Amino acid sequence: MKAKSERRRPFIASQIDECRDASGLFYILPFQKGFLINWDTQKTVWDFIFSKECCPVNFSEAPLIITEPLFNFSSIQEAMTEIFFEEYECQSLLRINATDLAEYHYRKLNSNESTVVVDSGYSFTYIVPYIKGKKYKDGIRRIDVGGKVLTNHLKEIISYRQLNIMDETYVINQVKEDSCFVSQDFMADMEIAKKRGSENTIVKDYVLPDYTTIRRGYLRDVVKPDEDLEQQTLRLNNERFSIPELLFHPSDVGIPQMGIPEAIIEAIGACPEENKESLLENIVLYGGCTLFPGFRDRVYKEVRAFALDHYDVNVTLADNPLTYPWEGGKLLFKDPEFYSFCMTKEEYEEEGKSLAFERFDI
Template identity: 80%
Template sequence: MGETTCYILDNGAYTAKVGFCNMEPKIVPNCIMKAKSERRRPFIGSQIDECRDASGLFYILPFQKGFLINWDTQKTVWDYIFSKECCPVNFSETPLIITEPLFNFASIQEAMTEIFFEEYECQSLLRINATDLADYHYRKLNNNECTLVVDSGYSYTYIVPYIKGKKYKEGIRRIDVGGKVLTNHLKEVLSYRQLNVMEESYVINQVKEDSCFVSLDFMKDMELARQKGYLRDIVKADEELEQQTLRLNNERFAIPELLFRPADVGIPQMGIPESIIHSIDSCPEEAKEGLLQNIVLFGGDTLFPGFRERVYNSVRALALDHFDVNVTLAENPITYPWEGGKLLFRDPEFYSFCMTKEEYEEEGKALAFERFDI
């Protein structure tokens, strides 16, 4: 492959987006799963498609609360990703861009650098935040100076202002609500109201993704839910069903509402629109207008129907009248940072951001901390 291509791994807490920059990325679950019916066999990454019984599937995750802590699990998933079964790579010929969380712990950064240089024998490495790649992607397409990146993923939601391509750290806000909190809350609500689904993380996650939406008028939707009832007609008791039916009523919009009102589940934080305004208010005066005009949303939670419109309506209501507000939902909210990595590789400055194996052997981890501004 030579240096004409680059291997990009957007290593999310729920899915890894991976591939060479001259191909389409693969989306691989970043976990090992085990099924109650097939206890002996772990399903790694996309092997989950081979599982015959999705009920009772449980996840073994490398990430907890947004940080990589289970190295054995992560290493198993990486070995699968880099193998012939998924997306094979020779790191001695191909530079690697890998993402890591904002404010990542020094010990995790060190371990990551070490694994890729020493175990995978990577020749050229760039560790970077997914939000940096999202900002780069947006700037390349829009030629703007300021971007407000909203990353609403599995573990949390981050709001990150960028001024001339640099993170403005005083403006970063984190909300401890992401896809995992929503799925867990849906499990609790359904278990309380209907049927014990506490062991059904995989199935309920699918239910959430297929059925939930963000309300644009919560009280009106509550009234509608009261009058009209359920997602599908309730089956009469005498009709035989092979499967159990879950009835979804106001859960469909009350679950994603937690992104806008974390206090509803006892998390004493602001919702996304208030956090956006709070973040912008802590930035330099001259950047505020540009940030409001360039809000970009990505991450799995932004796929809920109504998400962009709700963020826009709420931010518009909170912002000063004489400022324009523009909210863009990434074309593909899952692969948006990965696509940013693809654009970054074409940047003439690309190699100046990277660290080589040679530099690592000469100067060690200290240079990695200097080079990668996480």
């Protein structure tokens, strides 16, 4: 990120705490729609990660696992492989999808044969069926809705109704995280949101940060106008549940795609008949968007409604949805066969990029 008043210096990860102008922060994104396009920015991030102040690493001993999106472009794969072997002098490298690591994590804990992995993150949501540890490519579905679409939509709604906050992506992202939830009955919640006074249990005030006494905003009950005029607040009513609803109905903002539960059913429907029962019993959710309260219950409810009655449906929300694939990577490293999945610097120098495409079948 950079700040409007300190344009020279980028803030990476935890360095954000050092920023004096937190209200003027804006994102500089190396990724667009989930794919790496800005190499200079990403290189700055990697340099910080491997630096003494973050995670000093000796690449001559430590292998590196790096995740990449499904169906990544070959030009991006080549450049990533080249950077890690030639600039960072990595001795062994494993390029892998985050969904593979999540599936490995789930399979190690549950010893099941088939899994449906749902990765709902910042740029997109992927639904990936696995059969015996292998991706079933015909069943992979991608929905172009993630946290970014939700934050942008919330910015537009608040700017239209209350206060122009179109430049405050960082703050509104926090508003979304702190106040939104997934409705279990959208129309019933809409009726509650129309009510006035104490009958409306949904309406809340979000106290905005002032960056002197309050570093991060918070949600509170609505107070009478004469009680508190000191802090700037946003009044949130049906936005609290209508924003996450986009994950279930992307067409609400003009994205002509199906919602997550439908996509899960369609992904399973594309798989062999004998695996469908096991897939429905092993649906695992991870990624930032799955943290909304009520998300797992709503996915279960809708998948249960779509599935045939005689099938069991089981939907698991990862213990920590943000680090679930990372934990899977930690487990994978302990696997006796781990090094057979990697590519070494020697192999790269001898056979070049073509071997990387064979070894890392994405």
